[in-house]
Amino acid sequence: MTRVPSQVAYAGAGRARDRSGGGLGASSTLRTPNPVTESVMTRRGWFLVVLNLLVPGSAQVLAGSRRLGRFALGATLILWALVVLAVVLAVTARGVLFTLVTNPIVLWVAQGLLIAYAVLWVILTLDTLRLVRFVRVRGAARPAIALFSVVALVLLTAGAGYGAVLAGVTRSTISSVFSAAPPEPPINGRYNVMLLGGDAGPDRDGLRPDSVSVVSVDDSTGSVAMFGLPRDLTNIPFSADSPMLATYPNGYGYDDTCNVDVCQLNSIYTEVTLKSPELYPNAVAEGSDPGIEAMRDAVEGALGIQIQYYVLIDMQGFEQLINALGGITIDVKERLPIGGDVDEDGNPITDAWLEPGVQHMDGNHALWYARSRHGTSDYDRMVRQREVQEAMLNQLDPANVLVHFESVAKAGADVVKTDIPQGTLGHFVDLALKAKGQAVNDIEFVPDLIDPSDPDYDFIHQKVAEAIAPPAATTGG
Helix, strand or coil: CCCHHHHHHHHHHHHHHHHHCCCCCCCCCCCCCCCCCCCHHHHHHHHHHHHHHHHCCHHHHHHCCCCHHHHHHHHHHHHHHHHHHHHHHHHHCCHHHHHHHHHHHHHHHHHHHHHHHHHHHHHHHHHHHHCCCCHHHCCCHHHHHHHHHHHHHHHHHHHHHHHHHHHHHHHHHHHCEEEEECCCCCEECEEEEEEEEEECCCCCCCCCCEEEEEEEEECCCCCEEEEEEECCCCCCCCCCCCCCCCCCCCEEEEHHHHCCCCCCCHHHHHHHHHHHHHHCCCHHHHHEEEEHHHHHHHHHHHHHHCCCCCEEHHHHHHHHHHHHHCCCCECEEEEEECCEECCCCCCCCCCCCCCCCCEEEEEEEEHHHHHCCCCCCHHHHHHHHHHHHHHHHCCCCCHHHCCCCHHHHHHHHEEEEEEEEEHHHHHHHHHHHHHCCCCCCEEEECCCCCCCCCCCHHHHHHHHHHHHHCCCCCCCC
């Protein structure tokens, strides 16, 4: 048999191309192109790399290792199915979706799958480039096909890699902030969460909650009522099962009686933490501490409701969290000094001030806005602290959090302490979405509504009961 020189074969292929107008022959496939011309191989190359992008694994099934291609197609279909399932759950069962995406085990699995798929995509792209057979592709098209493949590879694997990083950061943050305890059921159809804004400073012995409030959320509708208590509240009654009741049967601070220098609401945390932590021996094991549990008993007694969970936000850590969010915007109503030192006449010693007007503040300035005492009352500070909280919520939009996710998560883990269980997070996120757009029934128990030095707790209980009472049933006509 006489071997046909390769030059003659290519010449014949060229003539076949000329006769067919550059198209594939009748017996040509991606696996066995015919005729093997530059025009045919260039179109084949583009087709393979686009297939690899759109349906990873399909290029191998059609032109390479069918075994690798079938495996990759199976992985791709699984990924698509998970995405479709997430979309369906987002529309029909958000609570289930949020429960899944805040579950550490699910996040472990998601992180592993994303990393594995990114590695698979690298293998598939490199194999697809091999299948292109660049030596037979038109010269001008070679760098374009290669560049397209590399850019697609970088973008898609970077996306999968970043998703894996987010899953890992989320899992770590959830595990470090939230407890593994079983969820508590709603009480009378509501979840009541105590919010403490702690302010530990170098001039203080321990932390004192300068901001004390309760968020009460209806479990079915997501409607929210908020109750603020001043830190200088006195004669505070404790809940019926509190170990503090034996020491203070008439209320904390009654007849100016307590075990620290100032007998008011926020002193309870300090007193129990420093003087009598043994009253709450199980607090630490349950994700809390004795001071927080004493505050919970006091707030329950003051408001006349049970509190399932607490959230303690350390104002000292606010600075890094606000910086992680890119700062917050505040409308400053009056000139406030930056710094806490005063002279012998009580005037602030500082050259730096927060001037009136709308300002975008970094963490340090926002912290001083919330803390500043000069020329204002504790009730003014309560209002400013609430403004800072609301400004932070405005910055917590999904796009901003996603851009700064790692720094926000790290700062949040340093700032927030809570006993909210991990298993409740999905449901709480769903409730937050229900609450969005609804008016908040916000009651601040401050003058002139009450006298903190001589509060009427029956009146406070009545106002709380009215605020959380279910809406009256309406009858059809």
